[in-house]
Amino acid sequence: MTAGAPIEGLDVGVYTIPTDQPEADGTMQWSSTTAVTVRAHADGCTGLGWTYAAAAAGDVVRELLADVVRGRDALDVRAAWSAMQKELRNVGRPGIGSCALSAVDVALWDLAARLLGVPLVRLLGRARDDVPIYGSGGFTSYDDATLRRQLRGWVEDEGIPRVKIKVGQSWGADEDRDLARAHIARQTIGEAAELFVDANGGYTVGQAVRMGHAYDDLGVTWFEEPVSSDDLAGLREVRTAVNADVAAGEYAWSLVEAQRLCAAGAVDCLQADATRCGGYTEWLRIAAVAAAHNLQVSAHCAPALHAPVAAAVTNLRHVEWFHDHVRIERMLFDGAPGAKGGAMHPDLSTPGHGMTLRSDADKYRQA
Numbered sequence: 001m002t003a004g005a006p007i008e009g010l011d012v013g014v015y016t017i018p019t020d021q022p023e024a025d026g027t028m029q030w031s032s033t034t035a036v037t038v039r040a041h042a043d044g045c046t047g048l049g050w051t052y053a054a055a056a057a058g059d060v061v062r063e064l065l066a067d068v069v070r071g072r073d074a075l076d077v078r079a080a081w082s083a084m085q086k087e088l089r090n091v092g093r094p095g096i097g098s099c100a101l102s103a104v105d106v107a108l109w110d111l112a113a114r115l116l117g118v119p120l121v122r123l124l125g126r127a128r129d130d131v132p133i134y135g136s137g138g139f140t141s142y143d144d145a146t147l148r149r150q151l152r153g154w155v156e157d158e159g160i161p162r163v164k165i166k167v168g169q170s171w172g173a174d175e176d177r178d179l180a181r182a183h184i185a186r187q188t189i190g191e192a193a194e195l196f197v198d199a200n201g202g203y204t205v206g207q208a209v210r211m212g213h214a215y216d217d218l219g220v221t222w223f224e225e226p227v228s229s230d231d232l233a234g235l236r237e238v239r240t241a242v243n244a245d246v247a248a249g250e251y252a253w254s255l256v257e258a259q260r261l262c263a264a265g266a267v268d269c270l271q272a273d274a275t276r277c278g279g280y281t282e283w284l285r286i287a288a289v290a291a292a293h294n295l296q297v298s299a300h301c302a303p304a305l306h307a308p309v310a311a312a313v314t315n316l317r318h319v320e321w322f323h324d325h326v327r328i329e330r331m332l333f334d335g336a337p338g339a340k341g342g343a344m345h346p347d348l349s350t351p352g353h354g355m356t357l358r359s360d361a362d363k364y365r366q367a
Ligand SMILES: [Mg+2]
Pocket: 198, 200, 224, 225, 250
């Protein structure tokens, strides 16, 4: 076991991967996804972290954060995190700054576990054997056959008992198609699997309540961002009116923003994203704040990255098995965990989170 090794430096990579077909949700459309990776080095070991963000997040790492962590003890991850957060004051912690912080923090936790020769989930302190997942995709850009095929793949082929589709098409302007697709989804997965919907903030409050009642009739159990996650009162209003659990939190860039969602009574389950909120360090604190409000947490996207930290909290509901990121994490990283029977099972045989950059990832490299 090695301890007390100084961090020698950070490497940044920017990779852009085209989607397998055009994708859209209620309020955005896209044809590629960019991942910004950070590798942190100390005493012959390398830790890997990443965020899904614009390439500018990599510039923030190079320009502001690399010098802050260089020379620090690689095991003092929280001290490095605190110094990085302070360094971001004038450029802004939310948004790109928080994505940069997240990628470095994850790399440092991975590095620390590798230096100690233990699986990351052991270093964090394991709370559970299984990390439940839900299949997530169901883009509004899919035709009905593609939607059915994806849902059947998750439920029938992979045994995932919960799936999520996007609704709120065209900022809520196509309610008929939303309902038609939700019907198709329920018909495809049957009654045994749970059906979730995500409007990505595309509805107004009144519309979300009205649509929510229709989703209730289809047995929908999770209504994500029915209205903008900036509208805490609106989320709360929808929450009290519909049966489905209302969820939000994917744009909580910090502990404070997550705390506001909890304290406002805006959600039945808090979402948090370790690639955005400030890495594993902040994700764990957010989970603790949720617990203090008697709420569970659900990890937003990046399933491979979330596997170890999700296994380390007692109040976990599930991790989002997001179509794009499942695909990208396999294309960029060796050792990305699979799922069986609707859950991931973090690897207890490999140091760190167990993932490394693939040698053939360079074909997607932008910078
Ligand atoms: Mg969402």
